[in-house]
Amino acid sequence: MLQDSSPSPAAPAPYSHGVRFYPAHLVVFLLNHLAARGVAAQQALAGSGIGEDEMRVAATRFSVLQMVAVIRNAIRYAPDAALQVGTCFNASACGIFGFALLSSPNRRALLQAILKYDCLIDPLTSLRYAGKDCWAVWQIEPKLACAPTDPLYRFVVELKMSCFKSMVRDLYGDGFEFKSIRLRFAAPPHAAEYMAIFNCEILFEQERNEIVFSEMQTIKERPEADAITHAMMLELCEQSLQKMTRNATAAGAVLMILLGCSGVFPNIDEIAQELAVNARTLRRRLEAEGTTYSEILSRHRMQLALSYLRTSDLNNNEIAARLGYSDATNFRRAFVSWAGAPPSHFRPAGDLAGP
Numbered sequence: 246m247l248q249d250s251s252p253s254p255a256a257p258a259p260y261s262h263g264v265r266f267y268p269a270h271l272v273v274f275l276l277n278h279l280a281a282r283g284v285a286a287q288q289a290l291a292g293s294g295i296g297e298d299e300m301r302v303a304a305t306r307f308s309v310l311q312m313v314a315v316i317r318n319a320i321r322y323a324p325d326a327a328l329q330v331g332t333c334f335n336a337s338a339c340g341i342f343g344f345a346l347l348s349s350p351n352r353r354a355l356l357q358a359i360l361k362y363d364c365l366i367d368p369l370t371s372l373r374y375a376g377k378d379c380w381a382v383w384q385i386e387p388k389l390a391c392a393p394t395d396p397l398y399r400f401v402v403e404l405k406m407s408c409f410k411s412m413v414r415d416l417y418g419d420g421f422e423f424k425s426i427r428l429r430f431a432a433p434p435h436a437a438e439y440m441a442i443f444n445c446e447i448l449f450e451q452e453r454n455e456i457v458f459s460e461m462q463t464i465k466e467r468p469e470a471d472a473i474t475h476a477m478m479l480e481l482c483e484q485s486l487q488k489m490t491r492n493a494t495a496a497g498a499v500l501m502i503l504l505g506c507s508g509v510f511p512n513i514d515e516i517a518q519e520l521a522v523n524a525r526t527l528r529r530r531l532e533a534e535g536t537t538y539s540e541i542l543s544r545h546r547m548q549l550a551l552s553y554l555r556t557s558d559l560n561n562n563e564i565a566a567r568l569g570y571s572d573a574t575n576f577r578r579a580f581v582s583w584a585g586a587p588p589s590h591f592r593p594a595g596d597l598a599g600p
Contacts, residue, residue, distance in 0.1 A: 265306040266489055267368060268340060271404075272307055274333045275319050275326065276300065284322045291318055309368045313389075313397070320396045325435035327400045328442050331407020336415040339366050341485065345478035346416060347469040354475060355416075355463075362482040365489070367408075369401045379461065380424070383409065385454040388504055390548035393429040394557040402428065402454050407442060409456060417465065423458045427451035495530035496541055503545045510546075510569050513538040547583045550576070554591045561588055 272295065279289045286297050293314035299305045319326045336343035342358075342365050349355035356374060363372050373384040385405050391398045406426060414421050425446040426439070432449045439447045499516055516538065517524040531537055546568045553564045565576035580588050 265308050265311075267307055267309070267312065268366070269300070269303070269305045269307060270334070270338050270366075271312055271330070272315050273300065274330045275315055278326050278330050279319060279322055282323050288322065289315060289318050293318075312369070316400055317397065320400055324396065324400075324433070325403075325438055327403035328407050328435070328438050331404045331409075332411050332442070334408040334411050336412065339412070341478050341481045342366050343412070343415075345475060345482055346412065347467075348471045348475040348478055350470050350472040350475055352463055358475075358479065358482070362479075362486060365482060365485050367405065370405045372405075375455075376460065379459060381458050381460050381463065383456045385456070386504075388501065390504065390545055391552040392549065392556055394431075395552045396556070398552075399430050399433060402430070406456060410443060413458075416467065417462055421458075421462055423456055425455075425457045427453060427455040427457070429454055494534055495527060496534050496536050499527075499531070499538060499541050500545060503542060510542060543579070543583060547580060550580055550588070551584075551591060554588055555593065564588070 276286055276289050280286065286300070290297065291314075293311045295307065295311055295315070319330075336347050339346075342362050345358045345362065346355060349358055359372060360374060369388055371386050371388055373386070375382040375384055385402055387398050387401050389397060389401065393399075410421075410423065423443055423445040425448065426443055427448045428451060430449065436447070436449070498520055502516055502519055503510060511519070513527060514524045517527040520527065522530075528538070531541070549568060550564055553559050553567070559567070561573040561576060565571075565573045568576065570576040570579065577588060584591070
């Protein structure tokens with residue numbers, strides 16, 4: 246098998262992924278968890294570009310790429326770490342975002358704050374609210390170009406679920422419970438830990454990643470609610486969001502839309518419409534950044550392909566269909582052009598899945 250030197254199948258949030266914007270909490274919590282399991286800091290930080298001395302500075306911030314590098318190390322040494330680490334994310338660990346939630350004067354304000362500002366603390370997943378009748382339904386989707394079969398995909402979803410449980414208990418008390426959790430991936434070896442943490446029905450290999458709970462649990466007075474404090478926290482959140490978006494790129498915005506698509510990808514006119522610009526303006530902005538829509542789409546498809554090849558038993562026809570190619574031949578031709586080798590060279594040793 247050829248040496249696999251292709252890009253890692255992980256894409257950043259919509260902002261500049263190399264910018265050190267995010268607080269150190271996730272990296273610190275991961276290092277603490279790994280240390281308790283006998284993993285040295287040097288091993289946990291390998292390949293991240295983070296020095297051990299930086300971990301002693303509370304104001305240190307990290308980039309998306311650095312966070313993903315540490316997560317990949319955690320997956321190697323402790324595949325179930327996300328479930329435990331997520332429980333560390335109480336409101337205070339989420340900074341101004343956490344206090345904006347705690348001070349929310351009503352349910353509507355709380356929902357708006359979560360949906361708009363969750364990206365300040367989590368560049369790895371996105372949340373969507375899809376409540377119906379008396380049930381709250383929160384959908385989780387990784388902002389990563391990786392397949393549901395990829396351990397990285399599972400890790401960030403597990404982390405988000407565990408963080409979410411910790412946060413809602415801060416908001417509504419330790420008695421708060423989920424009704425069910427639905428997940429796109431298959432049950433992992435540590436699936437038994439889910440029940441211990443979430444204490445609800447767990448369904449694997451579903452269409453979406455969803456958390457479901459009764460809205461009745463959210464209809465209660467909270468002593469921390471304060472409209473004035475909430476307004477102050479929202480102002481600070483907005484300032485942070487504006488600072489983040491100053492690092493945004495047109496390519497990143499396009500990529501974010503593609504990350505939400507499966508199988509059928511939009512053309513540049515549809516992308517431009519969603520971004521509220523005309524296609525000519527979008528092409529010009531992408532050109533100024535040294536790229537094109539076709540290059541972004543091709544790279545995204547190939548990163549997804551690598552993830553499927555490395556982590557699933559899908560054959561080339563099945564992968565082609567998931568990536569929007571008409572057949573395996575067109576997929577193989579595009580893949581060879583991008584990676585310089587056929588798909589078979591990137592499958593695990595002994596896996597000869599054909600067309």
